[in-house]
Amino acid sequence: MKIGIIGAGVVGRTIGKLAVRAGHEVMLSNSRGPKTLYSLPHATGCRVGTVEDAVAFGDIVVAAVPLSAYRALPAAQLAGKVVVDTNNYYPERDGQIAELDEHRTTTSEMVAAHLAASRVVKAFNAVIMNDLETDGRPVGDAARRVLPIAGDDAEGKAIVTQLLDELGFDTFDAGALAEGRRFERGTPAYCVPLGREALIRALAAA
Secondary structure: OEEEEEOOOHHHHHHHHHHHHOOOEEEEEOOOOHHHHOOHHHHHOOEEEOHHHHHHHOOEEEEOOOHHHHHHOOOOOOOOOEEEEOOOOOHHHHOOOHHHHOOOOOHHHHHHHHOOOOEEEEOOOOOOHHHHHHOOOOOOOOOOOEEEEEEOOHHHHHHHHHHHHHHOOEEEEOOOHHHHHHHOOOOOOOOOOOOHHHHHHHHHHO
């Protein structure tokens, strides 16, 4: 599979490197252009390009930008694409967002409203990137960690589930995109290593 990644910080780089190891082709991009990413092909095995290049390249696209920058995601180019939203809300970084502070929506629903013609799946936000890099286990390993996803598109969720499986993780489908609130920052399931039953209990407690 070809994976385009918008955002070349720690989240984008980690997902990209692991996806390459799993046999996928990956292109990293950022808002400043590929010249600022010159060392990443050697460090990660990923290609680099512009945001537009990464969107065109990817069978799916991972949005690994701060929440404060989500409106810069190119909605027209991303139409019809499966977009993996990795976001969390950090007011100290993103500024105060009243809709989130008042629990009137969720981070991924905000992204999906901007990307109205895309198929948004929330994933990778409830795991520390160091853990993503080190915690992967083979299928059937009793210690295999389970990561939650949410989305309104069944095919998109199936693609993300397969990708996570290849990276060494089981997946629990938490339901519609709105259910992503159950594993956002500050919830019992947020960035805690959990097996399936413990994750289900943590999601229910949110």
